Amino acid sequence: MKNIFYPLIALLFVFTACSDDDNQSINNNTALVGNYVLSTLTADVAVDLNQDMITNIELTDETSCFDTMAIAFNADGTFSSTVAEVSFDAANNLICNTSVESGTYSYVNGVLTITISVNGGTATESQQVLLTPTSLSFNVDDNDVAQYFSGASGTPASGITSLDFVYNKI
Template sequence: MKKLIFPLIAILFAFTACTNDENQSINNNAALVGNYVLSTLTADVAVDLNQDMITNMELTNETNCFDSMAISFNADGTFTSTIAEVSFDASNNLVCNTNVESGTYSYANGTLTITVNVNGGTATESQQVLLTTSTLSFNVDDNDVAQYFSGAAGTPASGIMSLDFVYNKI
């Protein structure tokens, strides 16, 4: 069950710096309602996911794998998310599949709580996020990164210890 939930959690939890105007807390489900698309996905180290001999910390510049990542929060407390499921083949070439997950959410005092149906059961996670009127951002680190990049040991993603996600509201 954790193998399926961690990519979704990776989409839903990160941190980014903003101006003082954007740092105002927004504390209710109504503030979160809307559609968001991934704008940046930044690693803590430069990597070469596409094996073109050029490293980059901004992973959206390394592959188009993350281009379809998006999330929609509905007024009724439900959400739908398109996530990238990243792995590597025997030659360390990036393999990208997308998956759609859905469930329920609540948002209060900077904490986003999601419940997802997984393998006939449910999984609930809560995490601090930064929500502004135009962005949703969060960070994943350590074990969550290892789960997000399936089989990362010995791959071009093996040095990543932290990922910062920023989604723009559209």
């Protein structure tokens, strides 16, 4: 459950001020429909996830773990996402786990909201995203970062406090 929220929807409760004339919601799922693959995953600090003694802020250059991350938004309001979660063993060697999550979504006024089934119930999260004709991007920070790097304290990922995701539309 947590893996889909954080790669896809990490910041909660985005509020914007609008005048009464601008207060009409625009549901624009059609703009989001398509397949997206992760192109960049940038940390706020340089890290050495692969322990090659070279640090980098671009995490896709540090490990292939994120190479399969992708999202498919369907015209019927459903989505499927391949997500990755990094953990480390006792010697700080990187362990990569991936899973596929699915559910429903809506895209209204720049806010992407997803709902997935979890343990017999549902969970819903919302995230402000930047959508262009060729990409989807968003940022996660603070506690949300820990969801990507299980047990990050004392590991090569321990200094990361913010992640920027960019998915390219294919």
